[in-house]
Amino acid sequence: MIPAIEKASVQEIKQFQEEKLKELLVYLSEHSPYYKAMFENKKIDIETIKTLEDLRKIPVTTKTDIQENNDAFFCVPMHKIIDYATTSGTLGDPVTFGLTDKDLDRLAYNEAISFVCSGIQEGDVVQLMTTMDRRFMAGLAYFLGLRKLGAGAIRVGAGIPELQWDSILKYKPKYLIAVPSFLLKMIEYAESNNIDYNASSVESVICIGESLRNQDFSPSILAKRIADKWNVKLFSTYASTEMSTAFNECEHFQGGHQHPELIITEILDEGNQPVKQGESGELTITTLGVEALPLLRFKTGDIVKLHSEPCPCGRNTVRVGPVLGRKQHMIKYKGTTLYPPAMHDLLRFFEGIQSHLIEISTNDLGTDEILIKIASDQPSEELMNQIKDHFRAKLRVTPKVEFVAQDELAKIIFPPMSRKPITFLDKRP
Known part of the structure; x- marks a missing residue:
């Protein structure tokens, strides 16, 4: 289920994204009060934005911009919103992100191809160890993605090692989706209650919320502590509510693969200029295919490196390395x-x-x-x-x-x- 565009040549991927960018700019100029005003105030003629490099003619969008103008970013009337999600508010006041029916389909597609990247297949059973409530987009995204893929989902939710092990022993999931540090509590509980965790059905864990790799992709201390005891594969991921897109590692564990049909990535320095290849900078994203609240050159606040050398898995997409930290932190x-x-x-x-x-x-x-x-x-x-x-x-x-x-x-x-x-x-x- 690897999309053809992800195996296309680097040049073909670039041309594909440039066509998608042109479509996005027209959509924003017609439907986004915020971007329509910005194009007019900055005297930006979107007809002159033809390449990915031309994006530099457009100002960046910051978290503060969305916090102060949240409603103006919506491109659809509110009766079109099917699901309401909010950011976690780690770097300020939470922001509301509404999703249309089409956006939920996009979210499901994103997670399905991301899970495939990490080895999940139709018919696999996956235990969800994260919340689906509290306006949390990720938990819903995981469920929708598994459903689209044809994999089974056990919706246990966060915490409670006893309940997690009860479900593992009863339903025998092959994969877990979990915060990696919680796996240490799972191991501790298993050891205290005579559960042979290495004889369980679990083969791999899709890890969320915490990094598993150092900058050279070697295992972090957290990953080593887990792997020293539990013989499972640990797949790192990167995602955020703002971009409704995930970057999952493949079986070669060399960074999270970009989905070029869903997102454009830039790495910018303090002056909002592209860094040299191989240098760290702030991940800046442009969403593709989002209907309710698309974003143009949104600065995520996360400091990362992009990796563009070929991956043995066959995808020719760039990969996002481990997050070095948040700019404001x-x-x-x-x-x-x-x-x-x-x-x-x-x-x-x-x-x-x-x-x-x-x-x-x-x-x-x-x-x-x-x-x-x-x-x-x-x-x-x-x-x-x-x-x-x-x-x-x-x-x-x-x-x-x-x-x-x-x-x-x-x-x-x-x-x-x-x-x-x-x-x-x-x-x-």
């Missing part, structure tokens, strides 16, 4: 630039850490301060020193570390209204 600490994902991964090295929270604040000198709050069943000065030494060795800095009670930390990490655990708090002005 960049930390300057004692002369070193840091992003939270690297710190999260280092903390997972220690099995004595039950949970953690990274807090960033500004000190009296106006510079960044890092405080890491840790819950451990065996807090000790030795563990604290090991954590600091590990940070010094791997990241060349030593943050402040303090132990707190697990129940106290859980209140911050798992607030009632949040769809995702909060393990990073940015208190900078």
Whole structure:
């Protein structure tokens, strides 16, 4: 089920996307109040936008633009909206994304071909370990994609290791869709309850929400901790509500494949100019085929690299590498630039850490301060020193570390209204 365009030549893919871009610009100029006004105010003649390179003539769209003008981005009357979704609000106020019937079909197609990329086939049974409620687009997308593919879905939802194992042992899924750090809790529960997890039906996990790879695609500490115990394949993914598109790894684990029929990607520097090939920058996307709320040159806030060397799987699409961090989460600490994902991964090295929270604040000198709050069943000065030494060795800095009670930390990490655990708090002005 690999779409023909994904096996086409690089030049054919480019020409295909340029035709789709022209169609999008006409659609936006006729239906989007926001983009129609922007074209007029910036005196942009869309007839002059003929190539992907011509996109640079158009200003970028930011999260703030959508937050401040949410309604103006809608291209259809509200009675056409079939499903309402919102962003998680990680980088500010949540944004509403409505989907039409056509958008739901596109979402299902996207997930179906993304799952195929990671090896799921018709007839496979897949356990969904993520929520479908709380206006969360991803959980619905996974279900629609599995349905379109002809795979079975077990809708267990998030959390509760006992219930997850009950379903695994009863329905024997081949795949799980899960947040990878939760797999460690699954392993812990299995070991405490005499469940032979390596003899279970589970062969692979589609991992969401957390990175599994270092920048060279070697396994992260989190991935190693899982793989050292549980003999399953771990597939990394990248997606967001704004782009209604997923980038899944194939069996060669060399980054998430782009679907050129659904999205155009750019990597931009601080001045909104394309970075040199192989350099990191902010992923900027243009959605294709979205009816209700299409986006043009939307800056995701995620710092990544694109990889364009051929993939042995036969797809000629570019691949998105692991997220280095979020632009707004960049930390300057004692002369070193840091992003939270690297710190999260280092903390997972220690099995004595039950949970953690990274807090960033500004000190009296106006510079960044890092405080890491840790819950451990065996807090000790030795563990604290090991954590600091590990940070010094791997990241060349030593943050402040303090132990707190697990129940106290859980209140911050798992607030009632949040769809995702909060393990990073940015208190900078």
